[in-house]
Amino acid sequence: MRRGITATALVAALALAATACGSDEKTEGSKSSGELSGTVTWWDTSTVGSEDKVFKKLAEGFTKKHPKVDVKYVNVPFGEAQNKFKNAAQAGGGAPDVIRSEVAWTPEFADLGYLAPLDGTAALKDESDFLKQAAASTKYKDKTYAVPQVIDSMGIFYNKKIFKDAGVEVPASIDDVKTVSKTIKDKTGKTGLYLRGDDAYWFLSFLYGEGGDLVNASDKTVTVDKPEGVKAFKVVKDLVDSGAAKTDATDGWENMQSSFKDGKVAMMINGPWAVADTLAGNEFKDKTNLGIAPVPAGSAGQGAPQGGHNLAVYAGSKNLDASYAFVEYMTSVETQAQTAGELNLLPTRTSAYAKQQAVDSEIVGFFKPVVETAVERPWIPETGSLFAPLVTEYTKVLTDQTTPEKAASATGDSYRKLLKGWK
Numbered sequence: 001m002r003r004g005i006t007a008t009a010l011v012a013a014l015a016l017a018a019t020a021c022g023s024d025e026k027t028e029g030s031k032s033s034g035e036l037s038g039t040v041t042w043w044d045t046s047t048v049g050s051e052d053k054v055f056k057k058l059a060e061g062f063t064k065k066h067p068k069v070d071v072k073y074v075n076v077p078f079g080e081a082q083n084k085f086k087n088a089a090q091a092g093g094g095a096p097d098v099i100r101s102e103v104a105w106t107p108e109f110a111d112l113g114y115l116a117p118l119d120g121t122a123a124l125k126d127e128s129d130f131l132k133q134a135a136a137s138t139k140y141k142d143k144t145y146a147v148p149q150v151i152d153s154m155g156i157f158y159n160k161k162i163f164k165d166a167g168v169e170v171p172a173s174i175d176d177v178k179t180v181s182k183t184i185k186d187k188t189g190k191t192g193l194y195l196r197g198d199d200a201y202w203f204l205s206f207l208y209g210e211g212g213d214l215v216n217a218s219d220k221t222v223t224v225d226k227p228e229g230v231k232a233f234k235v236v237k238d239l240v241d242s243g244a245a246k247t248d249a250t251d252g253w254e255n256m257q258s259s260f261k262d263g264k265v266a267m268m269i270n271g272p273w274a275v276a277d278t279l280a281g282n283e284f285k286d287k288t289n290l291g292i293a294p295v296p297a298g299s300a301g302q303g304a305p306q307g308g309h310n311l312a313v314y315a316g317s318k319n320l321d322a323s324y325a326f327v328e329y330m331t332s333v334e335t336q337a338q339t340a341g342e343l344n345l346l347p348t349r350t351s352a353y354a355k356q357q358a359v360d361s362e363i364v365g366f367f368k369p370v371v372e373t374a375v376e377r378p379w380i381p382e383t384g385s386l387f388a389p390l391v392t393e394y395t396k397v398l399t400d401q402t403t404p405e406k407a408a409s410a411t412g413d414s415y416r417k418l419l420k421g422w423k
Contacts, residue, residue, distance in 0.1 A: 042074065174235055195245040205303055225413075
């Protein structure tokens with residue numbers, strides 16, 4: 001704890017020094033002559049092989065607008081970026097000027113003092129244009145610490161050819177998933193659903209569908225171990241035990257994507273970030289073979305989590321002005337429209353949805369109403385840390401190492417240790 005406080009103070013001092021110096025020669029970049037200059041190191045966490053190519057190209061476009069600014073693009077694996085950034089910021093060296101922060105990370109980074117407040121800076125141009133649900137995760141203690149880049153949620157991806165061969169319709173409920181999967185197995189030999197077992201984010205739709213949630217931030221109550229949470233664990237276990245779904249405890253992303261792209265499974269739950277990679281698969285050379293529908297409803301209704309990514313500026317950056325300008329450029333209407341057109345990712349600016357690239361994207365058109373009704377996670381500093389104990393128990397349930405009741409109870413106990421004073 002003491003080490004963290006000391007590091008936070010150091011970072012804050014660095015930020016103040018950088019801000020106060022402005023065009024001081026000690027800073028790496030400046031705009032004293034009216035022209036931005038220096039280096040902006042950007043950690044991108046998008047999918048390698050598909051999304052990263054587009055985002056790197058967009059970043060190069062910033063340099064064309066500001067020739068004296070060198071954007072150093074670095075792709076950091078999503079699963080490593082959160083801790084890697086915290087370690088670098090805490091050490092006071094090696095952190096990027098700008099990081100693509102998953103929405104749940106932003107309040108945590110802000111609470112630790114690692115992010116520069118953006119209110120009144122060039123980064124927050126036309127702030128009222130951002131979707132309210134997208135902007136929610138960027139606020140912490142009445143200040144803004146990031147700018148929304150993309151917003152997303154989840155749906156069920158399905159292989160239309162397999163569905164046609166089996167003569168089944170898209171499942172609307174968990175019961176439908178089991179029925180449809182059995183028919184697919186009987187008639188085609190394929191597995192119905194791939195259920196990712198090594199990432200608890202894939203559990204949220206089932207938890208919300210049974211009326212549960214992780215916590216209730218308004219009254220500081222842990223809710224994951226209530227009966228609704230137990231029921232959700234039972235639902236995913238039953239999907240695997242019944243043969244409706246297959247799962248993996250490790251390397252789930254690669255196994256899920258390859259199984260679906262090669263036509264070995266008929267369905268997977270995923271989000272718009274997976275569309276570009278999915279369409280690169282042999283099974284989807286004909287892009288019209290990919291179908292997307294709302295996640296199947298549980299006993300309490302349909303629920304999908306709100307996700308997305310923000311762009312945040314490191315408080316210790318030596319080039320704050322250029323970093324603010326870079327964030328503004330990467331979240332502008334034009335950039336978001338290009339992202340929607342090339343990657344089918346959902347804009348966070350209202351006006352970007354009127355651009356032709358967004359209008360022409362069927363994926364954006366499908367997910368926009370899904371996002372509008374998606375379940376927001378609690379935007380507290382600990383939100384990103386809630387997944388570690390959850391995934392441990394989620395995986396144990398799916399691999400018969402524990403019961404749903406014990407998994408829910410153990411997760412709740414872990415949360416109460418993490419969230420001091422919560423009931």
